[in-house]
Amino acid sequence: MKNKNLKFLTSKIDSFSFKEGKLINQQYKIIRMLGSGLEGEVYLVEELHTKILRAIKFFKPHRNIKNKNAKLYSKKLHKLRNCQAILQYVSMGEMIYWGRQIFFLVSEYLEGDTLSKYLSKQKGKRIDSFQSILLLHSLVSGLQEVHAEKEYHGDLHLDNIIIERYGLGYNVKVLDMFYHGKSSSQDYKDDLCDVIRVFYDILGGKNHYNKHQDHVRFICAGLKKNLIIKRFKNMSFLKYYLENLKW
Numbered sequence: 211m212k213n214k215n216l217k218f219l220t221s222k223i224d225s226f227s228f229k230e231g232k233l234i235n236q237q238y239k240i241i242r243m244l245g246s247g248l249e250g251e252v253y254l255v256e257e258l259h260t261k262i263l264r265a266i267k268f269f270k271p272h273r274n275i276k277n278k279n280a281k282l283y284s285k286k287l288h289k290l291r292n293c294q295a296i297l298q299y300v301s302m303g304e305m306i307y308w309g310r311q312i313f314f315l316v317s318e319y320l321e322g323d324t325l326s327k328y329l330s331k332q333k334g335k336r337i338d339s340f341q342s343i344l345l346l347h348s349l350v351s352g353l354q355e356v357h358a359e360k361e362y363h364g365d366l367h368l369d370n371i372i373i374e375r376y377g378l379g380y381n382v383k384v385l386d387m388f389y390h391g392k393s394s395s396q397d398y399k400d401d402l403c404d405v406i407r408v409f410y411d412i413l414g415g416k417n418h419y420n421k422h423q424d425h426v427r428f429i430c431a432g433l434k435k436n437l438i439i440k441r442f443k444n445m446s447f448l449k450y451y452l453e454n455l456k457w
């Protein structure tokens with residue numbers, strides 16, 4: 211029996227699978243799961259005292275040794291708290307789960323669809339070039355603020371972007387940043403190439419590429435990283451380019 215317990219305490223936790231209504235430290239009530247990945251699981255929760263909805267990312271212990279990862283991610287989010295396109299950090303917490311110490315990160319709850327879900331609801335699973343440029347502009351403006359703080363995103367793709375509002379333009383937020391180590395000039399270039407990759411994807415990808423107008427193809431630069439960097443150099447240049455496009 212003893213051995214069995216020991217094995218359990220050191221074994222990997224693959225999933226928390228918290229049920230609706232479960233209380234976390236008498237502070238939060240689980241509503242539903244929002245997403246899951248290698249690192250942990252994200253749930254929509256209600257903060258009991260205020261009834262405010264929040265999101266909590268629970269870190270799997272084997273992906274968060276000595277709470278290093280959750281701490282780094284928290285600090286990065288806190289540093290970027292004045293960037294309007296960044297998920298807002300609330301607090302860090304810990305709990306006991308089947309005798310194990312688990313750390314979790316509380317953040318604002320982003321109402322809205324991920325960009326991939328938003329696209330799946332659009333006709334042809336893509337948006338037109340004008341809307342795509344507006345969306346690209348929102349993303350680029352947000353990331354420019356992040357780069358100005360000498361930070362980078364590092365993992366930009368359709369599932370790490372949330373569309374909070376759309377209409378005349380888009381309000382976007384990005385989450386799930388890469389947070390290991392200081393940024394290098396390559397990290398900024400990678401964000402630049404990734405944001406253009408997102409633009410290419412929302413326009414319909416490869417199947418539609420040749421049908422686009424010249425300026426759209428100029429921005430995509432055939433997704434050739436060297437060419438993208440040569441043309442736009444950095445986020446600020448790309449933002450300037452978009453703001454001065456002639457229609």
Ligand SMILES: Nc1ncnc2c1ncn2[C@@H]1O[C@H](COP(=O)(O)OP(=O)(O)O)[C@@H](O)[C@H]1O
Nearest residue numbers: 244245246247248252265318319320324369386
């Ligand atoms: N604060 C949040 N508000 C709303 N949805 C969220 C929030 N955080 C995460 N999600 C959802 O959960 C998914 C997984 O979260 P994420 O932080 O990207 O973790 P992973 O490392 O598993 O990709 C996201 O793609 C998004 O759909």
Ligand SMILES: [Mg+2]
Nearest residue numbers: 247369370386
């Ligand atoms: Mg993610």
